[in-house]
Amino acid sequence: MRYLSLMMSSVLSLTLLLCVLPADGFGALSAGVAAIDVTPEKLPALQNGQFLEINQDKVLDRLYARCFVLQSEATTVAIVVVDSCMIPRDICDRAKILARSKTGIPVERILISSTHTHTAPSVMDYCLGTNSDPTYERFLPPRLAEGIAKAYANLEPARVGFTSVDAPEHTHCRRWLRQPDKPGEDPFGEKTVRAMMHPGHQNPDYIGPAGPVDSGLSLLSIQSADGKRPLGLLANYSMHYFGARGGFSADYYGKFCQLMEEKIGKTGDPEKPFVAAMSQGTSGDLQWMDYSKPRRSDYGIDQYTSELAEIALNAYQKIIYGMGTPQLEMAQTILELDRRLPTPERLAWAEAINAKRGERRPANRPEIYAEQALWIEAHPVEELILQVICIGDLAITAIPNEVYGITGIKLKAQSPFEYTFNMSLANGAAGYIPPPEQHFLGGYTTWPARTAGLEVYAEPQIEGALLEMLEQISGQQRKTLTTDFYSVQQRAAFQRAKADDNNRVNRGRKIVKSKD
Numbered sequence: 001m002r003y004l005s006l007m008m009s010s011v012l013s014l015t016l017l018l019c020v021l022p023a024d025g026f027g028a029l030s031a032g033v034a035a036i037d038v039t040p041e042k043l044p045a046l047q048n049g050q051f052l053e054i055n056q057d058k059v060l061d062r063l064y065a066r067c068f069v070l071q072s073e074a075t076t077v078a079i080v081v082v083d084s085c086m087i088p089r090d091i092c093d094r095a096k097i098l099a100r101s102k103t104g105i106p107v108e109r110i111l112i113s114s115t116h117t118h119t120a121p122s123v124m125d126y127c128l129g130t131n132s133d134p135t136y137e138r139f140l141p142p143r144l145a146e147g148i149a150k151a152y153a154n155l156e157p158a159r160v161g162f163t164s165v166d167a168p169e170h171t172h173c174r175r176w177l178r179q180p181d182k183p184g185e186d187p188f189g190e191k192t193v194r195a196m197m198h199p200g201h202q203n204p205d206y207i208g209p210a211g212p213v214d215s216g217l218s219l220l221s222i223q224s225a226d227g228k229r230p231l232g233l234l235a236n237y238s239m240h241y242f243g244a245r246g247g248f249s250a251d252y253y254g255k256f257c258q259l260m261e262e263k264i265g266k267t268g269d270p271e272k273p274f275v276a277a278m279s280q281g282t283s284g285d286l287q288w289m290d291y292s293k294p295r296r297s298d299y300g301i302d303q304y305t306s307e308l309a310e311i312a313l314n315a316y317q318k319i320i321y322g323m324g325t326p327q328l329e330m331a332q333t334i335l336e337l338d339r340r341l342p343t344p345e346r347l348a349w350a351e352a353i354n355a356k357r358g359e360r361r362p363a364n365r366p367e368i369y370a371e372q373a374l375w376i377e378a379h380p381v382e383e384l385i386l387q388v389i390c391i392g393d394l395a396i397t398a399i400p401n402e403v404y405g406i407t408g409i410k411l412k413a414q415s416p417f418e419y420t421f422n423m424s425l426a427n428g429a430a431g432y433i434p435p436p437e438q439h440f441l442g443g444y445t446t447w448p449a450r451t452a453g454l455e456v457y458a459e460p461q462i463e464g465a466l467l468e469m470l471e472q473i474s475g476q477q478r479k480t481l482t483t484d485f486y487s488v489q490q491r492a493a494f495q496r497a498k499a500d501d502n503n504r505v506n507r508g509r510k511i512v513k514s515k516d
Contacts, residue, residue, distance in 0.1 A: 029325050030071040031222045032154030033232035033275040036147035038082065038140060039063045040121045040248065046133035047248065049085040049118025049241075051368060053130040053361050056119075058247030061254055063120060065144050066277035067151040068222070068232055069105070070160075070391065072328040077109045077389055078148045079234065079396075081277040083250040084114040084140075086451075088124045089385065089400065089428035091141060098145035103152040108332045111387055111398045112144060113426035116280045117251035119244045124429055126375050126450040129362040154272050157225035161321035162394045162419050167217040167311050170304065171239040173209035173405065174198055174287035175443065177493045183500075186447060187365040188349065194497045195441035198287070201295040208292075210441060210493070212485045214238040214282045214408035217312060218421035220394060221319050230264050230274045235312055236421040238281030238408055239288055242301045252305045253278040259309040264316065280424045282408025284401075284432050284445060326392025331469045335384045335461065337430075339453045342373040350374055372449040382454060385427040386462065388469040393418040395474075397466045400428030402445070404435060406485050407459055413483070414467055416476035433459040437486075440497035 044057035063083035070077050078099065096107040121136040176199040178184060184193030199206040215238070222232040235256070242252040250257075260276035288304055289295075342350065353370035362368040387398035395417035403424045412420045432445040432452040439446050439456050446452060467478045486494075 028225070029158050029160065029328065030155045031158035031160070031231055032069045032151040032156065033067065033222065033272075034147050034150035034154055035064045035066045035273070035275045036143055036150065037062055038065050038143050040136050041139060042135050045136050045248075046122040046130055047119060048122035048124065048127040048130040049120070050130070051128050051365060052363065056248055060119070060244055060247040060249040063248065063250050064254070064257075065147045066257065066275050067147040068234060068275075068277070069148065069151040069155060070328055071155055072325065075109070075328045075330060076105050077328065077330045078105050078111065078151065079389070080110070080112045080144055080148060081234070081279045082112065082114050082144065083117055083254055084120045084123065085116055085118055086114050086124055086127065086425050086429035087112065087140075089383075091123050091137065092427050094141040095144035098141055099148040102145055102149040105148070105152065109330050110148065111389065111423070111426055113279055113398065113423045114429070115251070115253040115278065116241055116425055117249060117253060118241050119247070119249040119251060121248065126372060128449065128451060129368045158222055158231060159225055159227065159321045160220065160222050160326060160391060161319040162218070162220045162391075163315050163319050164216050164218040164419055164421070165311065165315040166215055167237065167308065168213065168215040170288060170308050171213055171215055171237070171283065171286045172288065172290045173211055173213055173285055174240070174289065174291070175210040175285040175445070176206040176291060177208055177210050177441070177490070179205055179207055180496055186442060187369045188346065192442040194443070194493065194500070195438070196443045197285070197445070199291055201289070201291050201293065203291070206291075208489060210438065210490060211285055211404060211406050212409060213286055214405040214412075216281075216412065216421065217308070217315065218419065219312060219316055219319065220391070221316060221321075223321065227321065231272070232274065233260055233264065233276040233316065235260070235276065235278045236281050236423060237278065237308070238283040238286050238405055240283040240286055242288060242304055244301065252301050255301065255305040256309055256312075259305060260312060263309065263313050282403040282405055282422050282424055284404045284424070284434070286405050322392060327390065329390045329473050331388045331473055333386050333465055333469060335386055335465050337382050337384060337458050337461065338455045339376050339380050339382060340448050340455060341380055342377055342448065346373055347377060369447060369449060372453075375450055376448055376453050382430050384430050384462065386465050386469070387427065388466060388473060390417065390473050395420045395470055397422045397470070398426035399424050399462060399466070400426055400430045401462065402432045402451075404433070404438065404459070406435060407433070407463060409485055410481065411463060411466060413481055414478040415470050416474040416478055417470065430454060433462060435459045437494045440494055440501050442497075
C-alpha cells in the first residue's frame with residue numbers, strides 16, 4: 001500500500017492536533033443546509049448507468065445536489081450528495097476549488113458523493129460504453145459550488161443526533177453463485193463466471209447469494225439549537241438503485257428525500273427549507289430484489305420508497321439529541337493503487353476489435369471491454385481520496401468506489417466509534433472493489449474496466465487506511481472482528497473457484513523441457 005504525502009495529508013496532521021483539545025475547547029456547533037437543482041438545462045444529454053451510451057431527451061423528475069455545512073470553532077466541513085450515477089475525481093476537484101473560493105472551506109474538508117442513480121447525465125468518460133456529456137460536465141461543478149455556498153450562508157446554531165436501524169427487507173445480495181458445473185462466459189470468451197449479478201428469480205442455475213448484506217439504515221439529524229426547527233437529514237442505506245425508465249430521474253433517492261421532507265415538516269423559513277438527502281452506502285453487490293423468492297409483479301418504486309421512508313421516520317422520531325457540543329473533525333488521505341493491466345494477448349484481442357469498430361461508440365460487451373483495455377493500459381495507476389468525518393460519536397467514511405456489502409459490515413464492526421456509516425462513490429469514481437476472495441468468482445464487477453479495474457487487493461488496503469484514520473482521530477484501537485460473515489457454502493465456493501482458476505492458468509502455460 002502506498003500513501004502519498006507521508007501517508008496522511010498535512011490537513012490530517014492539523015486535524016489530529018486539534019482533536020486532542022477537550023470538548024469544551026470547541027465553539028458551539030453551527031449548521032447550514034441547501035438544495036440546488038442540477039437537472040440538465042440542455043437536452044438531449046448523454047445518460048450513463050447502462051452498458052451502452054444513451055441520449056436522453058426527457059426529464060422524469062428533478063435532480064438535486066443536497067448540501068450540508070457543519071462548523072465548530074476549529075473546523076468547517078461540507079457534505080454534498082448529488083443525484084448522479086458517478087462523478088470522477090477531476091470533476092469533484094473542480095467543484096471543491098470553486099466552493100473554496102466562495103466560502104474559504106479547504107478542499108480537503110469537502111466531501112462530494114453520488115447517489116448512484118442510473119438515470120442521470122454522464123460526467124465521466126469510459127463509464128462502460130458511455131462518455132461524459134461535455135455540456136453537462138461544464139454545468140455541474142459551478143452548481144455544486146453554488147450549493148455549498150448557499151449552505152454556508154445558511155449557517156446557524158444547531159444540534160445533531162443520529163441513529164441506525166436494521167432494514168433487511170429492502171436490500172438483498174444481487175450477486176449469486178452459479179452451479180459449480182455451470183460457469184458462465186465472460187466478454188473475453190472464457191468460462192470464468194462463477195458468480196453473477198441479477199441471476200433471475202429462483203433460477204436453478206444458481207445456488208445462492210455470494211455474500212452477506214449491509215442492511216443498516218443510518219440517519220444524521222440536524223436541528224436548530226433550540227430543537228424547534230428541523231434543518232436537515234442525511235440518510236445512508238446500501239441499496240444500489242431501483243431503476244427508472246424513459247428519462248432523467250433521481251430514482252428512489254429523490255423520492256425518499258421528498259417524502260422525508262414532507263413528513264418531517266416545514267421550517268417556517270422559506271429561505272431555509274428543510275433538506276433531506278439519501279446517500280449511497282455499500283451496495284456494490286446489493287439490490288432491492290430478493291432472488292430467492294418469486295418476482296413481484298405488483299411492486300414499484302413508489303411502494304418501495306414509501307416503505308423505507310416509514311422505517312426512517314420511525315427511527316427519526318426516536319433520535320436523542322446531545323446536550324453538549326460534539327467534536328467535529330475531518331481527516332483525508334490519498335492512497336495510490338495499481339490497476340490490473342491487460343496481458344499482451346488481451347491487448348491484441350482489444351486492438352483487433354477496436355480497429356474493426358473504428359470511430360463509432362461500442363455496441364456490445366466485447367467492444368466495451370476492448371475499449372476499456374486500452375484505457376487501462378494508458379492509465380495504470382489510480383489515486384484515491386479517502387476521508388473520515390467525525391461528529392461526536394458518529395463516524396462517516398467516504399470511499400470513491402462501489403463497495404461490497406461485506407466491506408461495509410467489516411468497517412462498521414471494527415470502527416472505534418459508536419455509530420459508523422460509509423458513503424460510497426465519494427470524491428471520485430474508482431470502480432468496484434470486490435474483496436480478494438470474490439475475484440476468484442469472476443463476474444461483471446471483476447471484469448477489468450475503468451469502473452472495475454483496481455488491483456485484486458485494493459479492498460483490504462482501502463479498509464485498512466480508513467480504519468487507521470478512525471483510530472488516530474478517536475485515539476482508540478479498532479475493534480476486533482469476531483465473526484466470519486461468509487457462510488460455509490460461500491467459503492466452499494471460493495475454494496472451488498480458486499482451484500479452478502489455478503487449473504485454468506496452469507493449462508495455459510507452455511512447458512519448456514530443458515536440454516541436456
